Amino acid sequence: MAIRNIVKIGDSILAKTSRKVEKFDNRLWQLLDDMKETMYHANGVGLAAVQVGILRRVVVIDCGDGYIELINPEIISSEGEQFEEEGCLSLPGESGITCRPAVVKVQAQDRNGKWCIYKGEGLKARCFCHELDHLDGVVFTQRVIKEIKE
Ligand code: NI
Numbered sequence: 105m106a107i108r109n110i111v112k113i114g115d116s117i118l119a120k121t122s123r124k125v126e127k128f129d130n131r132l133w134q135l136l137d138d139m140k141e142t143m144y145h146a147n148g149v150g151l152a153a154v155q156v157g158i159l160r161r162v163v164v165i166d167c168g169d170g171y172i173e174l175i176n177p178e179i180i181s182s183e184g185e186q187f188e189e190e191g192c193l194s195l196p197g198e199s200g201i202t203c204r205p206a207v208v209k210v211q212a213q214d215r216n217g218k219w220c221i222y223k224g225e226g227l228k229a230r231c232f233c234h235e236l237d238h239l240d241g242v243v244f245t246q247r248v249i250k251e252i253k254e
Contacts, residue, residue, distance in 0.1 A: 108156040128217040152238035177212035200248035
């Protein structure tokens with residue numbers, strides 16, 4: 105495992121759309137292991153592959169209730185809304201209030217290609233939405249309805 109550099113805002117890669125993962129091989133597992141280590145090292149709750157410069161639909165998340173890996177994730181249902189503070193490892197020092205669904209269900213493959221369904225509420229729902237946005241080149245500041253200035 106290795107800690108990779110986190111891409112910061114200003115790098116045009118963050119606006120690009122990530123491609124689907126087709127091969128569930130050693131290269132993917134290496135990427136996942138590195139992303140996991142990088143996320144924990146940065147004290148993040150989620151990380152998308154584009155944030156380490158890889159345009160693949162891969163996300164790792166740990167909102168305090170366990171580590172999960174999402175490959176080719178898609179939101180299959182969402183309900184309600186929440187207005188909470190968000191930040192991003194690629195935008196250090198920036199935060200703002202976003203509007204996100206209160207509850208989301210995500211369908212994704214695991215590192216072996218098996219499809220699973222995950223449910224997220226509160227922080228986890230925000231995290232799912234935030235990380236999946238990264239896969240489509242969207243950063244949270246595009247969703248901010250109220251900026252927080254320190
Ligand atoms: Ni982010």
